[in-house]
Amino acid sequence: MDYDFRLEMKVRDYECDIQGIVNNSVYMNYLEHTRHEFLLSKKVDFADLAAKGINLVVTKAELNFKSSLISGDLFFVTLKFNPVSKIRFEFEQNIYRSKDEQLALSATITGASISDTGRPIKVPEIIEQISV
Amino acid sequence: MDYDFRLEMKVRDYECDIQGIVNNSVYMNYLEHTRHEFLLSKKVDFADLAAKGINLVVTKAELNFKSSLISGDLFFVTLKFNPVSKIRFEFEQNIYRSKDEQLALSATITGASISDTGRPIKVPEIIEQISV
Amino acid sequence: MDYDFRLEMKVRDYECDIQGIVNNSVYMNYLEHTRHEFLLSKKVDFADLAAKGINLVVTKAELNFKSSLISGDLFFVTLKFNPVSKIRFEFEQNIYRSKDEQLALSATITGASISDTGRPIKVPEIIEQISV
Amino acid sequence: MDYDFRLEMKVRDYECDIQGIVNNSVYMNYLEHTRHEFLLSKKVDFADLAAKGINLVVTKAELNFKSSLISGDLFFVTLKFNPVSKIRFEFEQNIYRSKDEQLALSATITGASISDTGRPIKVPEIIEQISV
Numbered sequence: 001m002d003y004d005f006r007l008e009m010k011v012r013d014y015e016c017d018i019q020g021i022v023n024n025s026v027y028m029n030y031l032e033h034t035r036h037e038f039l040l041s042k043k044v045d046f047a048d049l050a051a052k053g054i055n056l057v058v059t060k061a062e063l064n065f066k067s068s069l070i071s072g073d074l075f076f077v078t079l080k081f082n083p084v085s086k087i088r089f090e091f092e093q094n095i096y097r098s099k100d101e102q103l104a105l106s107a108t109i110t111g112a113s114i115s116d117t118g119r120p121i122k123v124p125e126i127i128e129q130i131s132v
Numbered sequence: 133m134d135y136d137f138r139l140e141m142k143v144r145d146y147e148c149d150i151q152g153i154v155n156n157s158v159y160m161n162y163l164e165h166t167r168h169e170f171l172l173s174k175k176v177d178f179a180d181l182a183a184k185g186i187n188l189v190v191t192k193a194e195l196n197f198k199s200s201l202i203s204g205d206l207f208f209v210t211l212k213f214n215p216v217s218k219i220r221f222e223f224e225q226n227i228y229r230s231k232d233e234q235l236a237l238s239a240t241i242t243g244a245s246i247s248d249t250g251r252p253i254k255v256p257e258i259i260e261q262i263s264v
Numbered sequence: 265m266d267y268d269f270r271l272e273m274k275v276r277d278y279e280c281d282i283q284g285i286v287n288n289s290v291y292m293n294y295l296e297h298t299r300h301e302f303l304l305s306k307k308v309d310f311a312d313l314a315a316k317g318i319n320l321v322v323t324k325a326e327l328n329f330k331s332s333l334i335s336g337d338l339f340f341v342t343l344k345f346n347p348v349s350k351i352r353f354e355f356e357q358n359i360y361r362s363k364d365e366q367l368a369l370s371a372t373i374t375g376a377s378i379s380d381t382g383r384p385i386k387v388p389e390i391i392e393q394i395s396v
Numbered sequence: 397m398d399y400d401f402r403l404e405m406k407v408r409d410y411e412c413d414i415q416g417i418v419n420n421s422v423y424m425n426y427l428e429h430t431r432h433e434f435l436l437s438k439k440v441d442f443a444d445l446a447a448k449g450i451n452l453v454v455t456k457a458e459l460n461f462k463s464s465l466i467s468g469d470l471f472f473v474t475l476k477f478n479p480v481s482k483i484r485f486e487f488e489q490n491i492y493r494s495k496d497e498q499l500a501l502s503a504t505i506t507g508a509s510i511s512d513t514g515r516p517i518k519v520p521e522i523i524e525q526i527s528v
Contacts, residue, residue, distance in 0.1 A: 028157035
């Protein structure tokens, strides 16, 4: 495994659905929380930026569901950051069940920086901070 | 627009996040609910199947976020069903803001049928029901 | 039934948990969405107020769970508004399954108006608008 | 503080709403997760019980919101268990922001054991396990 950041979490029962497995949409939550924790570790605060009118948004998400997490599972999310351009960046993210490192999900998330009015904005300082 | 099914909904405030827009993960909820309503319209009940040990699961999701929905927005989700094989099927799904039909999201969701033990199972009768 | 406002909804499968019933926390979502739709019907926009630094917040919630909603259930939420003071108000809210009007939940929600800095603020115009 | 169990968590950005604070319904998630972790610590597995047709459900929730948690906040949830009868039990739960132990929420959650058909069932062995 080759990654820039890793976060451990545990499935919470309310995240599981009728099928007894973590609902698909919840993986988006896990991925987002990991990205935001990664950004924080680089001194980039998603909430602060939002308050300043700089919105980091997801423009594309490709999710490959490999196996299901269930109640009680410990898991970890890995993240690899790839700057693509001054306004676009990519996160390679995988989710593994901790006990056997079985891959639950592999994802590629593409993000951009947009202003409050919805227009793309350059945030070179963010990208540079992260790239270092 | 070319689709097999369409569902109208309205953004609920609790679905919006710090940025004041619908959180990314919530679009997965909208898409899922639309798929399940479509299936129900074809007499295929997701919850009933789950209770019988037949789990319809998402194996792949490709989401292209085009514009953001916000508090109060009315929107509709369209769905086109493509059977791919006896155990695999695909949904083309778009989300449009109602007032101007602006595209908010376009997605391709690939699904499969698996047993309680996680193995792929054929559900030709379901696929056939839907294909009609 | 004696109420000021009523909203029809349908259970969505992602709102159900391992037990196959709507998760407890989701009823809070149903109640909130109904309150916000009620406020909108009185020209009070929760999101607009938040953007202006006036936050309507819940200070107390008493929830009595009577019966469970499940996948596919249609239900309606009723709301009765009681102004308590210039900064405090109360909502009596019930949730009924539509097909037989069985009570699923009865709740009393107490709300207040606070500023961005967390201090109580008078919003007489809001209360008056609603009370009319 | 007098409690039987305590769990540390951190606010995740997707849990915050338009107001920039943790949405009310999310506290129900925090409380539930803490109860289930407490039960697990007593060898009582909520998901296992559900699979066996024994459903632990909430019959009443009283929530007093004292202050708001926001993005990035570390917090802990305390729990005190009070058996009320063979089929009814109570949890006193508080949520505190970690950095200054400011009380965010105090709650009393009443629970019962019901069968798949919705009837109350005695689970003396569960209560006894927990009470010890």
